[in-house]
Amino acid sequence: MKNNLKKLLCAALSTAMIAGSIVLPMTASADDTTGGNYAVTLDGNTATIHSSSNAYAIIASYDSDNGTLQKLDYQQVSDGSKINVPSGARIMLWDSLQNMRPLLIEPVNVPRKMWKFDFGDSDNVATGYYSVTKDTAYSTNTTKTSDGKKFGLLGTDEKAYEVGTHIDGIDTQEGQVVVVNSGKKNTVTSATDDFLGAVGGAPIKGEPAIEGDYPIRFSMDAENDHYYKVKVYVTGLNQTKDAVATVFSERRHPIITEEKIAAGETKEVKFTATLQNVYIKGRDGAKDFKYADDMLNVVAVGDNVAISAIEVEEVEACPTVWMYTDSTGCDYAALQPFFPLQNYGGTGTFLSKYLPTGVAISNQGDGGINATDSAHWNMANANIGKGDFVYVQYGHNHKDDGPLGYLKAIPKYYEKAHSVGATTIYVGPIDRHNTDQFDAETNTWKSTLNGFSKAAQYYTEVLITGGKTEADNFVAKATSDGLDAGYAYADTVITKGITANGAKDVVFIDLNQPWLDWMKAAGAKVKEIRGSEVYEKNAVDYYFRGVRGGGIDGTHPNDAGADNGAYLFMQEALKLQNNKAQSAITEVEANSIKPLVTGMRSTATPYEVSETVVKAGAAPNKAYPDVYVSLLPTKYPTTIKNVVFAEDGTIQSVDVLKHSVSEKDMSAYGIVVITIKNSDGTEKGKIYANAQVDNTVNGTQTITEFRTSTDGLVLGEGDTYTAVVYRAKDAGGDEGLIVDTDNPDTYSAVYEPMTIKSSIISENFNYEGKTYSGDEDLAGNGNWALAGSAVNTGKLGAESADDVINRRYAEFASTGKKADNSSDGSFYASKKFDVADDSSETVIGTSGKYLIEMDLSYVSGGDLNFGLTDGIDNRNPGGKQSITLFNVASNGSIKAGGKEVGSINKGKWSTVRYILDMDNGTGTIQIDGFDPVTYEFSNYSTFGTVSPTQLTYFLLSASKAAVDVKISDLKVGTLEQEALPKKTITVESSDNTMGSAYIGEAGTTEKTVDMNDMVTLTATANEGYELLAWRKDGSNENFAFTSEITVRAHDTAKFTAVFTVSEPDKYNYLYHETFKTLTTSTLAANGWVSANQQSAMTVEYDENSSLGNYLRFGANTNSRGGEKSFGETYTSDNGLVYAMNIKFTKANIDPNEFAVHSGNMTYNDGNKNYGCTGGYVLYLKQTKDGAITANGQTTTIPNNEWVSVVAVCDFTTHKVNVVAKSLDSSKTYFDGEVDMADTSATGLSGLYCKYGKSSGGSVSMDNIEIFSADQYTE
Known part of the structure; x- marks a missing residue:
């Protein structure tokens, strides 16, 4: 019926709309045979119907290029009806769809919304075009289009760096300004005969810009959630030379890359763009934000590239690929000068190079997210419509939940797409390229992510064969019984073939194995260019992000790699078309993705790294441009x-x-x-x-x-x-x-x-017998040591004039990666304080005033910490206790006290002077004579115990960061401290009827002492009451919880002892510990001990879960064991209940463990640091993957969440009934009976716990209760 109607409409329109090019009046009307009046009036894209009877509005849309009919719609209307109509459409009124009698004399033309821009000198502007000259900066241009839209060039004024990279995907640093020149042909008769092109970067206060290709960037105001057809006319700035052009749209979506344009020729580049809201994660401490896109952007870059004209037409919504992806597929900004190999690139972004010109993309991806993401997913998914595509590429960030978590998360994408008539494309992730994946003998790469491809493929095929219900069953089966069981279930569904419920709007495209195969081919090509005898892992480094002087990313491709990934996607889509007869499933997938293949830019080819780059050496090499660093001015010359x-x-x-x-x-x-x-x-x-x-x-x-x-x-x-x-x-x-x-x-x-009372370090790096060639190691000279797992160097260098050395320095550099580039690494460089005049060890304690001063020269990278530490050894290369004075971040910016305080320039020496005042609790930093910045140093502005207790080394440290910094003239010394003032400490009781508070002896409530003296406060509760907490200066925040506390009189303060009514115990406890009266310093005395890491056992405070004080055992060290002996064995003829709150935070290597026992515990190799092997009553173990077992049985206890555990212990049967729930009892994680490992146990005599190795591992516990089982009520 619908097709027949369309034929009828087309036939009628062919007679009613005689000439497509005729411009008709905005309003047309006719009288029918009964005397009725009919008209259509337009207000923009809103048509108002004036009709004396019901009618049908027929809306025909035409292609602006060739005039062919693209779309035909109809809508029943009456007098006063308002309908939205697309630009360039024609409207007719008919009396009915049966008679098709025209009610208007002539169709009404809807004007096209078009904006045309002529680039070049202002004296050669074509008719109907807006002029864009080299001085037309978007930020300052006061000329607007007739409908009030602002337009102009980006990046050409001194405030260019203030435009965020999220606008058009170009990264501009402060001081970077692009120089634009104009040109023209011998004869100027049209808009394409004159042009503008970027010729480089402007000098920055006398410093030359880095050589390379700079972009010409154009933006115009546009409407969010609107669509635009864009034509960009690209030519050569020098018409006698060829041009090599790359054109981007929107947020750096490539349309063409490095296409040659012959001398004197002009190339028309066409694409369709849409402006959509994007959720963007904050970087460098900034908050996440929503970017409501309202700017249409075009960027052209390359050798001799110029833009002669841009034409923009607003069009109806067209098919759109909505991309939901992680950092391997999202949009990225490009550095300047532009060089494809130094930018991060997303495979999703580069699809725009190959998709048909009538298909738009909206990349909603971002780094660090996975398929469970909601913020990015919800940002614009309401705009997904019929005929669109939802592109889903995840896997890299499912480190915690793996393929199963991914499988459970991906149905929402299909559900939304299907509900609006869109097609879902599940994409297998591209893989990494780390050393342990590569087999040099066969030049093959092992997959690390194919489990996600498998999950997505199965889900797609179950949808196609069995439909949504069966797909839900598959996910449920995998969730309850494991992936293998889920796949077995899926196989039974798929084997039955396509049913009536089968989906027709989903497709799976694998990039994982094709990516690995492509890396093999790319590596072989590089081997051939190099003339190498063997295959090398670094042969594909050219396709992964790297900058000159830095390392190569092991996961993220650069533009060249992303381009190849997008090309692989299109090739896999083409294979489906060519192999559609292979199976019924393949046919469905081929039909689903056919609109993206039909009309694809078949002449586009992916980037291939040139021989010139390869022969320049391993990436990143000298073919890469220098990384621009802003030269920030000093206050004085x-x-x-x-x-x-x-x-x-x-x-x-x-x-x-x-x-x-x-x-x-x-x-x-x-x-x-x-x-x-x-x-x-x-x-x-x-x-x-x-x-x-x-x-x-x-x-x-x-x-x-x-x-x-x-x-x-x-x-x-x-x-x-x-x-x-x-x-x-x-x-x-x-x-x-x-x-x-x-x-x-x-x-x-x-x-x-500065009057230095005594020198602690005086380092000018002048060592006898050194040549200062830049190749000599610093380590071993002057008490310097280097450590860390990354590739780290400390080299001696010098600057000289007329062969006379005028400055000696040490250059510290780290790649931030381990030697095989497989993972991130650490960096430490330390210098022990010089010995005192009496040859004793120099120690900085917890008081005094100190100068730390040095000259710094920034080279590259960032995130290098400068500090002091208490001592180093092989296990603690950064010391056990340390403080950070300041941090050199990216581009040479310096941060102290959590904020940016200044900058140092690349290749220039700056003096950084830091004053650490331990007594007043402040740090003061001054850079190159700028005004000093003073901030509170929390370690020393405390009323509690000062930490660290001593410092003996100067320390540089970095983690997971590539950095290169030079240091000269390092000084550390003791300064004269002014006399410290007196401070008064006052105490009071919140209610004298509940209890009293005093200082020292009873009755003393106020005491004046020297600043930072230690003062003991005591609270005594009356009968029937207990101390709730100490609070300071009227605050509602709790300061301490024990009856007696010692405070550091850092300032005048009043402490209030807050009392409350005592609550009777719920049970007659044999043992009960809430940690309310314990502190970290009193744990050991109360039996909570760790023989090898007592400092890892601390009393913390948790306001969020209302637990108050709790015990935490964990540190970033090797695994360590801890224990608590009850001093006796608790027994009961009725059995015992052991209850507690517990939280595990998983480690990255070894398991976390907890056990309660009867005194017969056994350990690996007899060492409590190595974990429990038996002899327990109750034993909870968390593996490095986060899974937790109870006496060997699987639980669903989550990682890093407090849970309540109740264990009813029967010492006759040696069984334990264990229940683990959330604190609010809304979720049950385990409910079952387990066996005691100790079958001779008669009661409970102690606890054991162990935290896992290295990063993050900890065991926390609170509210420990032991009582006879006959008292227990749930």
Whole structure:
């Protein structure tokens, strides 16, 4: 019926709409034979019907390029009806679908919404086009389209870096500005005869931009959830040369890549884009956010590339591929200058290069998510419509729940797609390329993710054969009985063939095995280019993300790899078309994906790394461009680095560093002026430099010639001094260089020397016998040591002028990866404090004021911590207790106290001065003479115990981070501390009828002491009451829970002892521990001990679960055991109940364990650190995968969640009834009977626990109860 109607409509329209190109009036009307009036009026895309009777509106849509009819719709209307109509459509009114009698004299044309832009000089703008010149910056352009849309170029002004990378996928750093030039053909007669192209980056305050290809970027305002057909006309900026063009749409979705355009020719590039909301995870501490896309973007980049014109037409919604994927498929930003091998690339993103021009994509993917994600999934899925495709590619981030968790998560995508008439594409994930996957003898790669492909394929085939109900049954079977049982069930469904319920709108495309096969082929090609004798794992590194000076990502492809992944997807889709007769399932899949294959860009080919790049060496090599780092200006053009006086007080030298970039221009010579003051603060005299600070030379200058304002002026005992560089002028004659008082200016911050009482470290890296060639190791010299699992180096280097060394330094570098690149690694570099004058070990305790100062030069990478630690050994290369002073992050930014405090520049030396004031609890950091930043240092601004208790090493550390930084002139020393003030501590009771509080002896409620003195507070509860908690300064937050506490008088404070009515015990307990009255420091004395890691046993506080205090046992070390002896064996003729709350947090290597026993426990090799082997009453074990068993039986106890465990122990049958529930009893994780391992047990005498090795492993417990079983009520 529908097809017949369409034929009738087409026939009628062919007679009623005689000429497709005729522009008809906005309103047309006719009188029918009965005198009725009919008309259609337009307001944008809303048509209002004026009709004296019911009618049918016929809406015909046409292709704007060739005028062919694309779509035909009809809708019953009446007078006043409003209908939405697409741009460029024609509207007719008929009396009925049977008579098809026209009620309008002529059809009504809906104007097309089009915007045309002519790129080039403003004097050659084609008719009907908006002018885009090299000065038309989007941020400043005041010219708008006729309907008020803003447009212009991105990246061409000094604020370009403020545009987020999520706009068009181009990463712009502060200081990066793209230079755009115009060009034209000999004769300009159309919009495509003149053009704009990027010719490079602008110099940045005198520093040249990195050479390479820079993009020309265009944006215009557009409507969210609208669709646009775009034509981009690309040509060569120099018309006598070929151009090599790459064009991106939206958030860097490629349309063409590196396509050659012959000299003088213009290429039309067409695509369809849609603007959709995207959920974006915050990076570098930023919060997640929703990007409501309202900008249409075009980017062109490549050798000699220019844009001559862009034409945009709003169109009806077209088929859209909605991508839900992780970091291997999502959108990424490109660095500048553009180089495909240095960018992250997503396989989903690169599909736009191959899909038909009438298909749009919306990539909703993001890094770090998996199929269970809801934030990204819910962001725009309401806009998925009929004829669309839902592309699902996950697997990498299902580390915790594996293929089963993935299988349980993927039905929602099909359910949504099916409900709106869209097709679901389940995609097997691309694989990693780590060392342990590669077989060099056969040049083959082992899959690490094919389990996800298997799960998706089975789910797809069960949908196609048995339908949604059977697919649900398959998932349920796999969930209850395991994947193998689920697959067996699926096989029975699939074997029966396609049923009437079978799905017709789903397809599985595997990228996993094709990706591995492609890596084999790519590696063989590289081997051939290299002329190598053997296959090498790093042969495919060119297709994975890497930047010059950094490492290669083991998981994420770059643009070249992503391009090949997208190409593989299309090839697999084509195979389905070619093999559709192979099986009924294949035919369904082929038909489902056919719209994406029909009309695909068949001439597009994937990126192949050139011989030039391969022959330049292993990736990343010298063919990769330098990574741009913003050159951030210093506040002053110079910094006084050092002032040296001789023992007799005469001035010897002043070192001044001239910066290349500063906020203040140094337009003249500078002069150093030193002011000496007497001990009472009065001025004693001035010292003037005779030699200038040269403003034309960057780097360190040493001034050694001086004169004094008075004869014999020296720095005497008790005197102080300051130094500063002023603007100078050469007065000539005897006066020579003087301060320019006519044009006064200051060229440096005031230098105020730190009076170091005693030196702790004085390191200038000057070691006898070293050549400072950059190849000599630092380790072993000057008490320096290097450690860590990554590839780490510490090398000695030097800078010289005229063959004279003027600076020695150490360069510390880490790849952040282990040697085989298989996983992330750690980096540590430490220097032990210099010995004291009496040859004793130098130790920094918990009080005092200290200077830590050094010169730093940023090279690459980031996330390097600078700190102090208590000592290092093989197991603790970063020390057991340490503090971080500051962090050098990416691009040289420096963070301290949780916030960015400044930056250091690449290839430039900056002075970082840090003052650690333990007494006042502050850290103060100053960089290159900028204003110092002071912040609270929580370790020392506490009322509790100060930690660390001692520091003996300077420490550099990094984890999972590639970094390269140079250090020179490192100093650590003790500073003079000002007298500390007095502080007053006051105590009070919340209710004197419930209890009292006092300091020291009863009756004392206030005490004034020296700052940071320790003060003991005591709370005594009256009968019938108990102490709830101590609270400080009127806060409702609990400070402590024990009756007696010792506080550090860091500030004046009032402590309130809060009492409450005592609650009677529920049972007559044999043993009961709530940890309410215990602290970390009192655990050992109360029997909670770990022979090898007592510091890992701590009392913590949990407000979220209302547990209050609890015991946690865990640390980032090798596995360690702990125990608690009850001091006796608890027994009862009625059996015992053992109850507790417990939480396991899984480790990454060894299991976590807990046991309660009767004194007969056995251990691996007799070592409690190695785990339990028998002799227990109740034994809970969590493997590194998170699975938890009870006496060997499987439970569903979740990882990292508190659960309640009740064990009823029968010492006659040696059975234990165990129930494990959530704290609110809403979920039961285990309910069953287990056997005691100790069949001779008569009662309970102690507990045992062990945490797993390395990262994250811990066992936490609370509310431990033991009582006779006859009292127990559920």
